[in-house]
Amino acid sequence: MKKYTLTTTVLCVLIGLSVPAFAASKNPAEDLFYSKCSRCHGSELALKKKKSHDQWIDTIKRMETFGLDISRGERKDIADYLAKRK
Numbered sequence: 001m002k003k004y005t006l007t008t009t010v011l012c013v014l015i016g017l018s019v020p021a022f023a024a025s026k027n028p029a030e031d032l033f034y035s036k037c038s039r040c041h042g043s044e045l046a047l048k049k050k051k052s053h054d055q056w057i058d059t060i061k062r063m064e065t066f067g068l069d070i071s072r073g074e075r076k077d078i079a080d081y082l083a084k085r086k
């Protein structure tokens with residue numbers, strides 16, 4: 001019984017970590033941005049810039065040449081988030 005509870009807890013934590021979008025966030029794209037884009041430099045570097053959606057796509061593609069690991073869908077979500085932010 002005790003073992004069950006532990007397994008369930010571990011599973012919940014793992015699921016929570018792998019899908020932060022469903023964990024506790026109002027904006028999944030924002031979470032994605034913070035998790036993907038603050039590894040090499042601070043997130044302010046991107047947050048202080050104003051770019052269009054297409055310019056963000058180009059920027060993110062350039063980040064991929066530095067070693068950013070991101071899917072096409074994630075790239076688009078982050079570009080949307082950054083372009084729409086006021």
Ligand code: HEC
Pocket residue numbers: 033036037038039040041045046049059060062063066067068069078
């Ligand atoms: C693998 C490391 C790495 C990751 C991850 C990374 N960057 Fe960068 N970023 C860099 C480096 C290196 C520079 C400076 C060189 C340059 O600007 O080309 C930079 C510069 C920038 C700049 C300033 C230059 C410009 O074009 O305005 C912005 C904005 C930026 N990154 C946004 C992002 C965003 C958004 C993400 C997430 C999608 C991200 N970065 C993730 C390495 C990274």
